[in-house]
Amino acid sequence: MSATTAAVLQIVTLVAALALTVGPLGRWLAHTYTSPRHWAVERGAYRLLRLDPDADQHWRTYLISVLGFSMASVLLLFAFGRLQQHLPLSLGFPALPSDGAWNTAVSFTTNTNWQWYSGEAATGHLFQMSGLAVQNFVSAAVGMAVAAAFARALARSGAGGRVGNFWADLVRGVVRVLLPISFVAALLLVLMGAVQNLDAPHAITTLTGQVQHVTGGPVASQEAIKELGTNGGGFYNANSSHPFENPTPLSNLLEIYLLLLISFAMAWAFGIIVRSRRQGAAIMSVMGVLWLTGVALLTWSELAGPGLAPAAAGGAMEGKETRFGEAASALFAASTTATSTGAVNSMHDSLTAPGGGVAMFNMMLGEIAPGGVGSGLYGMLMLAIVTVFLCGLMVGRTPEYLGKKIGQPEIVLVAFYVLTTPALVLAGIAIGISFEDGLAGLQESGPHGLSEALYAVTSASNNNGSAFAGLTAGTPFWNVLLGVCMLFGRFLPMVFVLALAGRFAAQQKLPESAGTLPTHRPLFVTLLSGVALVVVGLTFVPVLTLGPIVESLA
Amino acid sequence: MKDLFQLARHSVAGLLTLLLFTAVLGLGYPLAVTGIAAVSMPWRANGSLVTAEGDHTTNPSDAVGSQIIGQAADGTLFLPRPSAAGEGWDPLSSYGSNLGPDNEDLVATIKQRKAEIAQREGVDPADVPADAVTASASGLDPDISPAYAALQVPRVARANGLSEKRVRGLVADHIDGRTLGVLGEPRVNVLMLNVAVRDAARLG
Known part of the structure; x- marks a missing residue:
C-alpha cells in the first residue's frame, strides 16, 4: 500500500471511530449538564464542601465562581511548584523559580499547558500527578461548564439572567465524563507500553555497555487526561513523541481520538440542549470541515516535504518518529492545534514551512474546529452569531440566533470576544520582538525566527500550549509575557461569553418567522466557515506573510 | 467592592473543592491506575x-x-x-x-x-x-x-x-x-x- 493511501485510510479510521462515538457521548454530556438529579457521591461532595448545587446562579455569580475557583487553582499550583523540594517523590528536584512557577501555574489552570521546563529534569512525580494532572481535569471541566452554561442560556426563555450552577457543572464534568474515560484510556495506554509507576530513573547497562537512565513515573494516567481534556502538557520534555507516552501507532491513534472526542461531542450535546439536533449537527459540520481541511493540507505538506532540509534528507523526518512517519505526525499536529491541546508527537519547529503555517493558522482560528473542550464550542457559537449578524445586515433585518435577538449590547460582547485573542497575539508578538530579552530566546534567524516567536504568543493567547520549541522560553521575559497572554486569553473571553449567556437567558425566545435565517442548512455551514476564515485572515495575514508564508515561498 | 468580597468567598470555596479534587484525582486516580497496572501489566508499567x-x-x-x-x-x-x-x-x-x-x-x-x-x-x-x-x-x-x-x-x-x-x-x-x-x-x-x-x- 502506498504511503498516501495509508495516510488517507488512517484518517478514515479516525473519523469512523469519532463518528461512532460522538453521538452517544454527546447525549451523555447533554444529560450531564441538564439533569436535575445528583449522584450520591456528588451529593456527598457538596455536603462536605457546603456547596448548594441547586442554586440557579445569575451569570455574574457563575462568573465569580469560575474566577474564584481558577484563582485558587493558580495560587495552589504556584505554591506547589515553589515547595516541591519539601514534598515526597520530588526526585531531588529543587523549587521552580518564581517566574517559572507563575508561568506553569497559569499555564495549567488555563488549559494551555505551555511548558518552559523539561518534565524529566525539573518536576517530581507528586507535583506532576497531584498538581499538574489535577488541573488537567479541572481546567477542562471549567471550559466544559462555561460552554454548558451558554448552551442552557440559549435554551431558556425569560430566566432573568440565570444560567445554572457552576459547582454542579464542575463536579459533574469531572465525575461523570472526564474521570471514567481517563481511567479506561490510561489502562489501554499501559497495555500498549506507556509506563505507570512511581520510580526514580534506573541506571541500566546497555547492550554495548553504556549507561542509560530509564525513567519512570505515573505517565499513562497523566497522558490519558492530557489528551482527553485538550491540555497537552507532556510528562516528559518530548511530550507525545516520547515512546513512554505514546509507544505505538495504535496509541497514537487513541491519543488523537481522545483529544478530539469531547470537543466534537460538545457540539452534539449543544444541539440536544437547545432542543434542535440540526443546530448541533450544523456546528459540528463546520468544525469537521475546517479540521479536515487543516489535516489534508498538513498531511500533503509533510508528505511532499518542501524545504532545504527535507530535500537534503529525502523526506521531512527531522523531528519525527519512525513509528509515526510523516502522515501520523501530520494528523497529530493538525488535530492538536485545531483543539487547544498542544501535545505534540513531532517537533513542530521542524515541520515544513507550509505545515508549520497550517498549525499556526489552526490556532489563530481561535481553536474552534473543534477547539478545546467547551471553549471550542463557545468560540464557534460566537462566530455563528457574527455570521447571523452579517447576514442580518445584508437583508436589513434584526438578526437572531435560535430565537434570541442579536441587538447592540449582544453584538458588542461578541465583538469584544472576537477581538481579545488577536489583540493579545499581535500585542504579544510586538512586545516579544521589540526587546532584547525577547529576541535572545530565538534559535533561528530571519522569517523562521519570527515564526518561532509568533507561534509562542499565538499558542499562549489561544491556550494551546504547543511550541516551535527552538525558542528558549524559560527566561523571566518569556515566562511573564506568555503567562499574561495565557491568563487574559482564557478568562477575558469567558467573561464575555457568560455576560452574553446572561442576556440570552433573560430574553424571551422569539418564534421563528419567514424572515428568520435558518442556521442549520448547508448554506449557513458554508457562511460560518467563510466567516471564520475571513475574520482570521483579515487579522493575521500581515504577520503570517512575514513568517510562514515568506518561508514557504523562499 | 461587593463583587470583590464575593470573589474572595468563592475563592475559598474553590480552594476547598480543589483540595478534595487533589485527593481524588491527584492521588486516588493515579494510584489506582498504578496499582492495577502493577498487578496486571507489570512488564509494561515498568518500562x-x-x-x-x-x-x-x-x-x-x-x-x-x-x-x-x-x-x-x-x-x-x-x-x-x-x-x-x-x-x-x-x-x-x-x-x-x-x-x-x-x-x-x-x-x-x-x-x-x-x-x-x-x-x-x-x-x-x-x-x-x-x-x-x-x-x-x-x-x-x-x-x-x-x-x-x-x-x-x-x-x-x-x-x-x-x-x-x-x-x-x-x-x-x-x-x-x-x-x-x-x-x-x-x-x-x-x-x-x-x-x-x-x-x-x-x-x-
Whole structure:
C-alpha cells in the first residue's frame, strides 16, 4: 500500500471511530449538564464542601465562581511548584523559580499547558500527578461548564439572567465524563507500553555497555487526561513523541481520538440542549470541515516535504518518529492545534514551512474546529452569531440566533470576544520582538525566527500550549509575557461569553418567522466557515506573510 | 467592592473543592491506575525492560534496555537514528533538534551524515533513507525504517561472522508493518534486532 493511501485510510479510521462515538457521548454530556438529579457521591461532595448545587446562579455569580475557583487553582499550583523540594517523590528536584512557577501555574489552570521546563529534569512525580494532572481535569471541566452554561442560556426563555450552577457543572464534568474515560484510556495506554509507576530513573547497562537512565513515573494516567481534556502538557520534555507516552501507532491513534472526542461531542450535546439536533449537527459540520481541511493540507505538506532540509534528507523526518512517519505526525499536529491541546508527537519547529503555517493558522482560528473542550464550542457559537449578524445586515433585518435577538449590547460582547485573542497575539508578538530579552530566546534567524516567536504568543493567547520549541522560553521575559497572554486569553473571553449567556437567558425566545435565517442548512455551514476564515485572515495575514508564508515561498 | 468580597468567598470555596479534587484525582486516580497496572501489566508499567537474551524483565539490573526506548550501538551492530536527546539517547533529556526546515546548519549536518553513512555501508549517498540522517522527535526513537536496516546488513553480517542471508532473515523477522495495515509506518526495532544478531553470533 502506498504511503498516501495509508495516510488517507488512517484518517478514515479516525473519523469512523469519532463518528461512532460522538453521538452517544454527546447525549451523555447533554444529560450531564441538564439533569436535575445528583449522584450520591456528588451529593456527598457538596455536603462536605457546603456547596448548594441547586442554586440557579445569575451569570455574574457563575462568573465569580469560575474566577474564584481558577484563582485558587493558580495560587495552589504556584505554591506547589515553589515547595516541591519539601514534598515526597520530588526526585531531588529543587523549587521552580518564581517566574517559572507563575508561568506553569497559569499555564495549567488555563488549559494551555505551555511548558518552559523539561518534565524529566525539573518536576517530581507528586507535583506532576497531584498538581499538574489535577488541573488537567479541572481546567477542562471549567471550559466544559462555561460552554454548558451558554448552551442552557440559549435554551431558556425569560430566566432573568440565570444560567445554572457552576459547582454542579464542575463536579459533574469531572465525575461523570472526564474521570471514567481517563481511567479506561490510561489502562489501554499501559497495555500498549506507556509506563505507570512511581520510580526514580534506573541506571541500566546497555547492550554495548553504556549507561542509560530509564525513567519512570505515573505517565499513562497523566497522558490519558492530557489528551482527553485538550491540555497537552507532556510528562516528559518530548511530550507525545516520547515512546513512554505514546509507544505505538495504535496509541497514537487513541491519543488523537481522545483529544478530539469531547470537543466534537460538545457540539452534539449543544444541539440536544437547545432542543434542535440540526443546530448541533450544523456546528459540528463546520468544525469537521475546517479540521479536515487543516489535516489534508498538513498531511500533503509533510508528505511532499518542501524545504532545504527535507530535500537534503529525502523526506521531512527531522523531528519525527519512525513509528509515526510523516502522515501520523501530520494528523497529530493538525488535530492538536485545531483543539487547544498542544501535545505534540513531532517537533513542530521542524515541520515544513507550509505545515508549520497550517498549525499556526489552526490556532489563530481561535481553536474552534473543534477547539478545546467547551471553549471550542463557545468560540464557534460566537462566530455563528457574527455570521447571523452579517447576514442580518445584508437583508436589513434584526438578526437572531435560535430565537434570541442579536441587538447592540449582544453584538458588542461578541465583538469584544472576537477581538481579545488577536489583540493579545499581535500585542504579544510586538512586545516579544521589540526587546532584547525577547529576541535572545530565538534559535533561528530571519522569517523562521519570527515564526518561532509568533507561534509562542499565538499558542499562549489561544491556550494551546504547543511550541516551535527552538525558542528558549524559560527566561523571566518569556515566562511573564506568555503567562499574561495565557491568563487574559482564557478568562477575558469567558467573561464575555457568560455576560452574553446572561442576556440570552433573560430574553424571551422569539418564534421563528419567514424572515428568520435558518442556521442549520448547508448554506449557513458554508457562511460560518467563510466567516471564520475571513475574520482570521483579515487579522493575521500581515504577520503570517512575514513568517510562514515568506518561508514557504523562499 | 461587593463583587470583590464575593470573589474572595468563592475563592475559598474553590480552594476547598480543589483540595478534595487533589485527593481524588491527584492521588486516588493515579494510584489506582498504578496499582492495577502493577498487578496486571507489570512488564509494561515498568518500562518494557529486556535482558541481553531478549527476555522480559522488571528488574533494571538484569536489563540491557527498554524495548521501546532507543539506545546507542556500536559499529558491529545495527545503528539507530541520530539522537538530539542530551549527548545522545539520554532519557533524562528527551527532545528533538527543533531545527527549522531551511536551517543551514541542519542542511549541512544532514549532508555530512549522508556522506558518512554512505561510506560506512559502502553504498551510494542517494540510497541513504531520510530517517538515517534526521534526528527523531524524542531523541529516543527505538526504530529505524526497513530501508535503513537493509542498508546495514552487509556490515553487520561481516562484523559478526554471519552470512548476509542470515542477517537479512533476522531483519525480515523484526519488521513491524503498519498497524491494522494503515496506522503509522513500517519499522524495525533496533534493540530487539541487535539482541537477535548477538544471539545468532553466539550460537553460530
